[in-house]
Amino acid sequence: MVSVCFYFQVHQPYRIRNYSVFDIGKNHNYFNDVKNAEVLKKVAEKCYKPANKAILKLIKKFNGKFKVAYSLTGSVIEQLETYAPEVLDSFKELVDTGCVELLDETYYHSLSFLYSKKEFQEQVMLHRKKMKELFDFTPKVFRNTELIYNNELASMVEEMGYKGILAEGASHILGWKSPNYLYKAKGSSIKLLLKNYHLSDDIAFRFSEKSWREYPLTADKFAEWINEVNGNGFVVNLFMDYETFGEHHWEDTGIFNFLEHFPGEFLGRSYNDFVTPSEAVERYRAMDELDIPFAVSWADIERDLSAWLGNDMQRDAIKKLYELEDDILSSGDNKLISDWRKLQISDHFYYMCTKWFADGDVHKYFNPFDSPYDAFISFMNILNDIKIRIKEVKEMAKVDSNSLANVPEEKKFWVCDGRVLRNRFELVAALKNMNTGTYGYHANKNKNDFAKWVNDIMGDKKLSDALLKAKNSALAAREVEIRINELKKK
Numbered sequence: 001m002v003s004v005c006f007y008f009q010v011h012q013p014y015r016i017r018n019y020s021v022f023d024i025g026k027n028h029n030y031f032n033d034v035k036n037a038e039v040l041k042k043v044a045e046k047c048y049k050p051a052n053k054a055i056l057k058l059i060k061k062f063n064g065k066f067k068v069a070y071s072l073t074g075s076v077i078e079q080l081e082t083y084a085p086e087v088l089d090s091f092k093e094l095v096d097t098g099c100v101e102l103l104d105e106t107y108y109h110s111l112s113f114l115y116s117k118k119e120f121q122e123q124v125m126l127h128r129k130k131m132k133e134l135f136d137f138t139p140k141v142f143r144n145t146e147l148i149y150n151n152e153l154a155s156m157v158e159e160m161g162y163k164g165i166l167a168e169g170a171s172h173i174l175g176w177k178s179p180n181y182l183y184k185a186k187g188s189s190i191k192l193l194l195k196n197y198h199l200s201d202d203i204a205f206r207f208s209e210k211s212w213r214e215y216p217l218t219a220d221k222f223a224e225w226i227n228e229v230n231g232n233g234f235v236v237n238l239f240m241d242y243e244t245f246g247e248h249h250w251e252d253t254g255i256f257n258f259l260e261h262f263p264g265e266f267l268g269r270s271y272n273d274f275v276t277p278s279e280a281v282e283r284y285r286a287m288d289e290l291d292i293p294f295a296v297s298w299a300d301i302e303r304d305l306s307a308w309l310g311n312d313m314q315r316d317a318i319k320k321l322y323e324l325e326d327d328i329l330s331s332g333d334n335k336l337i338s339d340w341r342k343l344q345i346s347d348h349f350y351y352m353c354t355k356w357f358a359d360g361d362v363h364k365y366f367n368p369f370d371s372p373y374d375a376f377i378s379f380m381n382i383l384n385d386i387k388i389r390i391k392e393v394k395e396m397a398k399v400d401s402n403s404l405a406n407v408p409e410e411k412k413f414w415v416c417d418g419r420v421l422r423n424r425f426e427l428v429a430a431l432k433n434m435n436t437g438t439y440g441y442h443a444n445k446n447k448n449d450f451a452k453w454v455n456d457i458m459g460d461k462k463l464s465d466a467l468l469k470a471k472n473s474a475l476a477a478r479e480v481e482i483r484i485n486e487l488k489k490k
Contacts, residue, residue, distance in 0.1 A: 001271040003235040005280050006068040008242040012076040013347035015368045019378040024385045035368050037083050044084040047246035052090040059099045066263045067099045067274040071143045074107035095135045101276035104128050104139040110344035115322040141277040147298035154185030164281035168296050169194030170303040180233020184286035191281045195239040204240035208253035223265035234284045308349040313376040331393040351375040411457045416441045424484050431477035439473040
């Protein structure tokens with residue numbers, strides 16, 4: 001008997017746009033919304049929808065004996081909520097069967113563990129919260145971004161309450177040992193489930209490769225290969241991107257036909273079964289301890305960090321990104337924090353990779369840039385704009401500490417009648433003597449420039465909310481007077 005543990009990574013990044021030096025300080029829209037929507041919808045049609053349908057059919061066909069696991073990043077969930085909510089519904093339906101396990105990871109699919117343990121823990125907590133809110137599921141097993149793993153990560157993840165963690169079963173890590181057993185991480189008791197990369201990559205990378213000597217890969221042939229593990233392992237961990245089905249290998253390659261027939265071929269041999277990661281952790285003992293002091297991943301031939309940190313551009317970009325952490329988080333600006341976290345998505349650094357050999361085509365997959373240098377330049381321009389925004393937030397905070405002072409000169413309000421407003425006193429005076437046409441230009445059913453100015457520049461949400469409710473200039477002036485009196489008492 002041998003078990004199979006199927007795990008699928010579901011992720012789409014927020015790709016950044018070509019952000020030029022001329023955008024700095026003028027445009028805070030960093031992300032390529034058109035491209036992101038286009039890719040998400042394309043992958044949803046080619047992969048997510050048909051694959052989810054096929055998985056659900058198999059679960060029903062085999063009365064719950066077919067099981068799989070997923071981790072869905074926060075960035076793909078947010079885009080599905082916007083562009084393909086029906087796909088999220090289909091994932092919920094899968095989870096509700098009880099045959100699908102969800103794993104935790106960093107919300108923004110980031111490399112935060114390598115640069116900020118605090119940010120790493122915060123993103124994991126955000127992801128755990130999202131799993132509970134969306135699927136009513138609390139993961140017990142952890143999967144770090146791109147299967148990046150070392151001893152330190154195992155200890156930290158165990159302290160966070162997880163019972164198991166996924167890692168790459170690369171030959172240079174295992175030596176003579178088999179990836180088909182569970183292991184214990186050095187320095188902790190958390191169990192490791194190691195990817196069988198030979199068998200996983202037979203599906204994920206080689207399935208439609210006609211020059212491969214084993215082509216075509218049929219369900220019965222693959223089932224027999226796994227059955228041969230009997231006596232040399234407990235569980236074969238098949239870990240891969242979900243886009244394997246329908247996107248990396250198109251439907252006409254027969255990939256869905258393979259998925260449809262493999263479970264039956266496998267279950268029909270020697271009492272084999274499918275398990276989820278947490279079931280494998282509970283069922284099978286750790287055969288040995290693995291000491292992995294350096295970081296490994298599932299990417300490229302090297303199984304290291306070179307896909308994201310292999311050149312000076314990548315290392316410089318991510319170093320400067322995390323140098324902003326304290327200023328970003330202390331700003332209290334939710335939009336700024338959100339943008340900074342989206343910039344942590346590992347794909348941004350992947351697109352800066354300059355490895356042009358066997359792995360080169362992989363690095364071009366859904367890459368919005370023509371070259372890694374374009375990716376780097378856009379990213380660094382965005383960081384320069386982020387710094388300007390941080391400075392503006394700090395200036396606003398200074399103004400807010402003396403709430404009745406003038407706003408910075410470049411933030412003054414220009415009324416359409418030519419008047420200029422620099423503080424609340426000038427605002428109330430203007431409102432008291434403002435005609436209906438002028439007020440209606442700035443405050444109508446589509447917008448309220450006064451409320452926006454007070455909120456965005458003065459940081460006074462209370463007054464902003466009051467101005468939104470005011471039906472005319474006289475009532476608006478009264479609200480400003482009330483607020484001025486409140487602030488005078490502070």
